[in-house]
Amino acid sequence: MSKVDLSVVLAGVRLKNPIVVASGTFGFGREYGQFYDLSELGGICCKGLTLHRREGNPPPRIAETPMGILNSVGLQNPGVDAFIEYELPELRKHDLAVIANISGSTPEEYGIMCEKLSEAGVDMIEVNISCPNVKAGGLAYGTKPELAAEVTAVAKAHAGTVPVMVKLSPNVTDITEIARAVADAGADALSLINTLRGMRIDVNTRRPILKMNTGGLSGPAVLPVAVRMVWEVSCAVPGLPILGMGGVAKGEDAAQLMLAGASAVAVGTACFADPYAPVKVRDELAELAAEQGLARAADLTGGVRPW
Amino acid sequence: MSKVDLSVVLAGVRLKNPIVVASGTFGFGREYGQFYDLSELGGICCKGLTLHRREGNPPPRIAETPMGILNSVGLQNPGVDAFIEYELPELRKHDLAVIANISGSTPEEYGIMCEKLSEAGVDMIEVNISCPNVKAGGLAYGTKPELAAEVTAVAKAHAGTVPVMVKLSPNVTDITEIARAVADAGADALSLINTLRGMRIDVNTRRPILKMNTGGLSGPAVLPVAVRMVWEVSCAVPGLPILGMGGVAKGEDAAQLMLAGASAVAVGTACFADPYAPVKVRDELAELAAEQGLARAADLTGGVRPW
Amino acid sequence: MPVQQRCTVVEMTPINPTTYWMVLEVGNMVEELGLRAGQFLHVACGEANLLRRPISVALAYPDEPEDTAALIFEVKGEGTRWLARRQVGDTVDVLGPLGNGFAVENGGRYLLVGGGIGTPPLLGYAEAFRQNAVAVLGFRSADRVILEERYREACKEVYLCTDDGSAGRHGFVDAQVRDILEKDKNFTAILACGPRPMLKSVAAVAAEFGVPCQVSMEERMACGVGACLGCAIQIADGTMKHVCKDGPVFDAGEVDWDV
Amino acid sequence: MPVQQRCTVVEMTPINPTTYWMVLEVGNMVEELGLRAGQFLHVACGEANLLRRPISVALAYPDEPEDTAALIFEVKGEGTRWLARRQVGDTVDVLGPLGNGFAVENGGRYLLVGGGIGTPPLLGYAEAFRQNAVAVLGFRSADRVILEERYREACKEVYLCTDDGSAGRHGFVDAQVRDILEKDKNFTAILACGPRPMLKSVAAVAAEFGVPCQVSMEERMACGVGACLGCAIQIADGTMKHVCKDGPVFDAGEVDWDV
Ligand SMILES: Cc1cc2nc3c(=O)[nH]c(=O)nc-3n(C[C@H](O)[C@H](O)[C@H](O)COP(=O)(O)OP(=O)(O)OC[C@H]3O[C@@H](n4cnc5c(N)ncnc54)[C@H](O)[C@@H]3O)c2cc1C
Ligand SMILES: Cc1cc2nc3c(=O)[nH]c(=O)nc-3n(C[C@H](O)[C@H](O)[C@H](O)COP(=O)(O)OP(=O)(O)OC[C@H]3O[C@@H](n4cnc5c(N)ncnc54)[C@H](O)[C@@H]3O)c2cc1C
Ligand SMILES: Cc1cc2nc3c(=O)[nH]c(=O)nc-3n(C[C@H](O)[C@H](O)[C@H](O)COP(=O)(O)O)c2cc1C
Ligand SMILES: Cc1cc2nc3c(=O)[nH]c(=O)nc-3n(C[C@H](O)[C@H](O)[C@H](O)COP(=O)(O)O)c2cc1C
Numbered sequence A, B: 001m002s003k004v005d006l007s008v009v010l011a012g013v014r015l016k017n018p019i020v021v022a023s024g025t026f027g028f029g030r031e032y033g034q035f036y037d038l039s040e041l042g043g044i045c046c047k048g049l050t051l052h053r054r055e056g057n058p059p060p061r062i063a064e065t066p067m068g069i070l071n072s073v074g075l076q077n078p079g080v081d082a083f084i085e086y087e088l089p090e091l092r093k094h095d096l097a098v099i100a101n102i103s104g105s106t107p108e109e110y111g112i113m114c115e116k117l118s119e120a121g122v123d124m125i126e127v128n129i130s131c132p133n134v135k136a137g138g139l140a141y142g143t144k145p146e147l148a149a150e151v152t153a154v155a156k157a158h159a160g161t162v163p164v165m166v167k168l169s170p171n172v173t174d175i176t177e178i179a180r181a182v183a184d185a186g187a188d189a190l191s192l193i194n195t196l197r198g199m200r201i202d203v204n205t206r207r208p209i210l211k212m213n214t215g216g217l218s219g220p221a222v223l224p225v226a227v228r229m230v231w232e233v234s235c236a237v238p239g240l241p242i243l244g245m246g247g248v249a250k251g252e253d254a255a256q257l258m259l260a261g262a263s264a265v266a267v268g269t270a271c272f273a274d275p276y277a278p279v280k281v282r283d284e285l286a287e288l289a290a291e292q293g294l295a296r297a298a299d300l301t302g303g304v305r306p307w
Numbered sequence C, D: 001m002p003v004q005q006r007c008t009v010v011e012m013t014p015i016n017p018t019t020y021w022m023v024l025e026v027g028n029m030v031e032e033l034g035l036r037a038g039q040f041l042h043v044a045c046g047e048a049n050l051l052r053r054p055i056s057v058a059l060a061y062p063d064e065p066e067d068t069a070a071l072i073f074e075v076k077g078e079g080t081r082w083l084a085r086r087q088v089g090d091t092v093d094v095l096g097p098l099g100n101g102f103a104v105e106n107g108g109r110y111l112l113v114g115g116g117i118g119t120p121p122l123l124g125y126a127e128a129f130r131q132n133a134v135a136v137l138g139f140r141s142a143d144r145v146i147l148e149e150r151y152r153e154a155c156k157e158v159y160l161c162t163d164d165g166s167a168g169r170h171g172f173v174d175a176q177v178r179d180i181l182e183k184d185k186n187f188t189a190i191l192a193c194g195p196r197p198m199l200k201s202v203a204a205v206a207a208e209f210g211v212p213c214q215v216s217m218e219e220r221m222a223c224g225v226g227a228c229l230g231c232a233i234q235i236a237d238g239t240m241k242h243v244c245k246d247g248p249v250f251d252a253g254e255v256d257w258d259v
């Protein structure tokens, strides 16, 4: 089998392979870095950062569902400054793209974080708009085109030359509407999907398993929703690069997202079952591309032939 | 173990047990009626009817996904008149509630079908609003509160004394908004969830597996989304009965939906793996209720104690 | 009337690197429920796969203590991979008998045309009609050939074709069928099973020579019993029929080949 | 440093109707990676369950050809039900060593307090400290009692309690702990494992008598290695710690017991 060129370019950033790890599922790389060299990965979307340290939500935070999990971790993180001081230098010892994932409760917070991070020199900023906007009365930024556009514009204005990727929520009637708004506001790339909102109830205690009652669904269960949304978004905003994610556990899953329009793919929940999942997905993807006689993995991107 | 009273009341209709089969997964009962007496069931939501016979979508119509399936059957059915003439009399030979499921492309079509069905004497009409409204340019009725309310009002006006249950789509930003609109328009009950839109791509042919490119996701994968939405809706429109569905395969799943607020539960995709699934779900639910010392299965409804 | 049944595996033999011959004890499905070759069983393939997999019955015999059915299947994806790991003594959960099988009459003379993994469902007909059966078997290449000996033992004549010429005649089965019909079109019917393009060509040749032709079709299934309307195939008159309930065997003239 | 390893089951014994004693060959996890009682293994429980299940190590021994670890688990749901069906010779996929285990010092004198399925992780400490260990074991009722003999063989004294009085002393372990400490509070530490309400009461008694107390906590986990931040427990100072990485054993004083 011929050797496939795995490198891809996402919003101007070269990844040596298309496999990135998803925000919140891989911490800042320290833990899974015990299992293999992080340089195996194309990149890492770091755990979601906020301006100040946050302790996150009370436990329980995890519930299992059929081929999925619900989580309500809730942005527990050391804050953007601590990230820059303690985590970024560690990550820089490895050869992978470092993508900082940020959440704010006001547009200003997004702006301040973008400034700090672009100064510190991350490779990309992933703007999580699934968080509630305190000013707009707790309405999630990700569900209203105007709010999503506002955050995007502020992030862009403060990110300097660092590409800004906006992470879309799947809990919307029409994801293309949000995608277009964000694209028009200047996003350099989109990442999708974040988690679908779900719930599980312990039928004996009659309590929701999660202390927050509901949480975000991820894992293989959501893959078909992710493929559909990546395809819709890639049709709606052609040319804007996409980091696809949601339920990827095999090379074939990654290939589906790439064919649907993703330039690169993030692996999240699959890591919990198998720490080596991202590496396996990469290898299986390479094998699949080789079997198809492709010279470059990037040739998969957008290759779906709809009926 | 004490004997549990399984009977429940859904919008004034008494079901001898809370287990109904979901529209489109059980035809008109003939096929699974070969395996057991349909009188075992609380009720049947019949395959979605349209005013005129429809052949449905071209194949392939089914794709498997992790713990779910995608379908794009597309309302293949013999038309409402043929249903009344050939299917309803057969169903009436058994002791179960007959719920007709209807889809129209204009409000008028919904009205005509409701008139015919109420005259023919079905026990309930389930109004599927996940179908595109031809007049409103193909926008799905189920995604706009005004459209959903309009269809509900027309259905109510033509259904006489037959209760009208409106079936909600999960592909929306805020399902409570639609639920409230439909409630205000006079719905006697709500059923949810219909399928989540998804896609699967054959990575070798690069073709979507479904000829329609995308399809509706159902099965265990969607259970947590269903539980969340039933809970949200039952909080948003307290007092309006709910038929819960989406991924139910075990008694525990049914109990989750009931605790979240459903008065009865429909089993759909699970039938494909196991024709006896509805009967097993019923028995497991009864056992669970008995273990908890409940006198009536109905005591589960709305019993969740959120944190 | 179909039933759900846990069936014990009584034989499990690989017949080429990716194809397995599996014999199941099927209760009284053959004697009481009329299970026969060309029908299919809907087989649950492990907890991780939600849907059952339809597998044709190649041979079905009344037997003691239980009737038996032979399934011959190729490993394609997760489900068939799971099935291939079953061992003698394991049980599998099966729905059946499902579908119709080929319509044949005693004393008929049949031309059996099988392609690849479409050859197994015709085996029962080969062994039933023996000297009244002629078989044309097509495969991709020599290493994919299965069941040749079984067919040779049973049938009057067997013609082997491969796409790459590595065994038998070089080329597709429809060319061979044409050659046969040119010499002798005195067949009650052609019974064909294989990939859709092959069936389409064979149907065309059959129509040309005025020989009745039945084809066994495949479509992705959910329920397998006619309830979900998943396994539709388009019919020449513009309506839909369903592989699991109306088929898998259809009259070739009935099928809309142009979609 | 944890590793992922396929481990062969070398012993599998039910010790009451719902509890199993499973011994795994764990490569060189004990000798090289320091696996010990009180740590846990994160065990993959079949294809149908997405997440691994954390199970404490009850005993860990260096051995040939491979080190061994004993896991004692109760069947609760799908995952542990799958695990209970494993047989000698099967393999299971395990991540480990994970977590910290109890902090003990040679020559220390320990009061071991276990409740229900919380008794196993202390067994290794009983067998390590023997005459320097006193054990209080609590169970719901006589038929739930496990490991009593093992503890009696190892420890200086063993006090059995049941909630319903059907075996040993009638009542909860904290009452027994109080009685012991009233007579003799000369313990290096109390090591406790069991349901949270029990740990809370034991922690309160320990604090009252000024005896250091370590508790092994449970929380729902995803990754098991500290990456997902799923298994948070609330700490008295308002911050979060994580059972998989900072625990499962915590200083009792550290934990916020009031949430
Ligand atoms: C009536 C009928 C009879 C069949 N008889 C045989 C037989 O005797 N021997 C044999 O080897 N194969 C037979 N097949 C094909 C067999 O069902 C598929 O190869 C098998 O379902 C693939 O499952 P998988 O999990 O290995 O593959 P995957 O591709 O992982 O399956 C994913 C899904 O697609 C469906 N699917 C995939 N390929 C097909 C296909 N060709 N037809 C229908 N559904 C498909 C599966 O059922 C499953 O739901 C028959 C199919 C039909 C419809
Ligand atoms: C550090 C630690 C050590 C443990 N040691 C043991 C032991 O030695 N022996 C033993 O029998 N049990 C032990 N448990 C509890 C054991 O992990 C659960 O009983 C088991 O995960 C239940 O899985 P299930 O699939 O059978 O149940 P389900 O209820 O079907 O599990 C569903 C999900 O909930 C999680 N879950 C359910 N109960 C618990 C629980 N009590 N704690 C954490 N997660 C839970 C499961 O891991 C799974 O993700 C330990 C738990 C932790 C956190
Ligand atoms: C435990 C957990 C924590 C997460 N935290 C974040 C986060 O901090 N920021 C974010 O944008 N997404 C977060 N996500 C979402 C993932 O990045 C990803 O979008 C989602 O899980 C779908 O991918 P998967 O199915 O491969 O996990 C989190 C997901 C999980 C499971
Ligand atoms: C094959 C198939 C056909 C369906 N057809 C209809 C339909 O005609 N009308 C309708 O309202 N819902 C239809 N549904 C949706 C189901 O009634 C149900 O809402 C959904 O499948 C979720 O339940 P489940 O996960 O138990 O299947 C269909 C679902 C499937 C799988």
Ligand code: FES
Pocket: C220, C221, C222, C223, C224, C225, C226, C227, C228, C229, C230, C231, C232, C242, C243, C244, C245
């Ligand atoms: S598979 Fe359901 S109708 Fe054929």
Ligand code: FES
Pocket: D220, D221, D222, D223, D224, D225, D226, D227, D228, D229, D230, D231, D232, D242, D243, D244, D245
């Ligand atoms: S389980 Fe992931 S951090 Fe503990």
